[in-house]
Amino acid sequence: xxxxxxxxxxxxxxxxxxxxxxxxxxxxxxxxxxxxxxxxxxxxxxxxxxxxxxxxxxxxxxxxxxxxxxxxxxxxxxxxxxxxxxxxxxxxxxxxxxxxxxxxxxxxxx
Amino acid sequence: xxxxxxxxxxxxxxxxxxxxxxxxxxxxxxxxxxxxxxxxxxxxxxxxxxxxxxxxxxxxxxxxxxxxxxxxxxxxxxxxxxxxxxxxxxxxxxxxxxxxxxxxxxxxxxxxxx
Numbered sequence: 337x338x339x340x341x342x343x344x345x346x347x348x349x350x351x352x353x354x355x356x357x358x359x360x361x362x363x364x365x366x367x368x369x370x371x372x373x374x375x376x377x378x379x380x381x382x383x384x385x386x387x388x389x390x391x392x393x394x395x396x397x398x399x400x401x402x403x404x405x406x407x408x409x410x411x412x413x414x415x416x417x418x419x420x421x422x423x424x425x426x427x428x429x430x431x432x433x434x435x436x437x438x439x440x441x442x443x444x445x446x
Numbered sequence: 447x448x449x450x451x452x453x454x455x456x457x458x459x460x461x462x463x464x465x466x467x468x469x470x471x472x473x474x475x476x477x478x479x480x481x482x483x484x485x486x487x488x489x490x491x492x493x494x495x496x497x498x499x500x501x502x503x504x505x506x507x508x509x510x511x512x513x514x515x516x517x518x519x520x521x522x523x524x525x526x527x528x529x530x531x532x533x534x535x536x537x538x539x540x541x542x543x544x545x546x547x548x549x550x551x552x553x554x555x556x557x558x559x560x
Contacts, residue, residue, distance in 0.1 A: 340488075370548065379538065380489075380551035424488065433502065434549070435477065436489040 338363045338430045340437040348443040353416050357440045359426035367429040371400050371411050373422040374439070380425070383411070416444045431436040448472070450552035458558045464526040466503075467555045470541030471520070477501075478521050479541075479549060480513060484534035495521060528559045536544050 345348070346405045349355050351444040368387045384393045384400040401413040409426055414446040420426070425439040451470045451512070459465050471478045480492040483512035493503035494510070512528070515521040523531055535556050539549040 357474075372551070374482075382548055385548045422458065427489075433494075433504065434491045436480070437489075438488040 338366075338428060338433075338435045340435050342424075342426060342430060342440050343410040344440060345438070346376055346441040346443075349416055350445050351416060351418060353444075354412070354414050355416055357411040357413070357424050357442070359411070359437055361409075361428055361435075362414070363406040363430065365406065365430065366404065368425045369400075369402055369409050370429075371398075371409075372425045372427065375422045376423060383424075409417060413442075416442075416446050418444045420444050435442045449536055450550050452536075452552040452555050454555060455553065456558075457554045459528055460532055460534060460559065460560050462527045464524065465528055467523045467525075467536050467538075467557070469521045469538030469540075469552060472542075472550055475540035475542050475550075476518070477541040477544060477547070477549075478515060479539040480521070480523055480538065481537040482534050483537070484531070485552075488524070489537065492523075493504050510537070525557075528557075530559050533557055533559045 341360045358405045371383040372417040374380050386393045397414040402409045416419045421444050423439045423441045427436045452466045457465050472533040477496040481489050483489040489503050491505040492500045493513055495515045498515050512524045537554045539547045539551045541547040
């Protein structure tokens, strides 16, 4: 059974800081891993999708890495801004299912 | 291009009543998924449609939940009768191809069962 964890559960940083969010999973037999952000009261926004054959993906200030052998993915956010405040979730495509982590709640302080 | 839409955005019902949630995927997306997030817990997969067929419904909690996708376009998720523990946010997502493709999520329907 696939289990996904995210550390830390919550993070508060001053504006401008670079930060890393972590996602760990127990079974490396995944098709891909996707990072989402969720703003309060809103739906999920897809940030980055990494296929199992890829090591990383970049979009603007975001960089996501994937290390299947160690069961880890990181989401790196450069030069954080208050607008980055949200909950960040990682999700794996595992078999025919989509398994979510519990999320990391990020607050970027002005 | 319109994204995934869900209706209603909020629903408050009493225990024992019936509620039907609707999801309209992105046009042309054959794959449609339902998820839910109950209070304080992670989002969980409910089921996956490919066109009008249920590809995987292993996440459906019990037989009070019925999902349909007649004609392979929009989908409905009916809860009958609703129980208190059904409260949460129900998300729908769609993708062009299968599970290896990016899923685009709707804004969710917040269901409160009193």
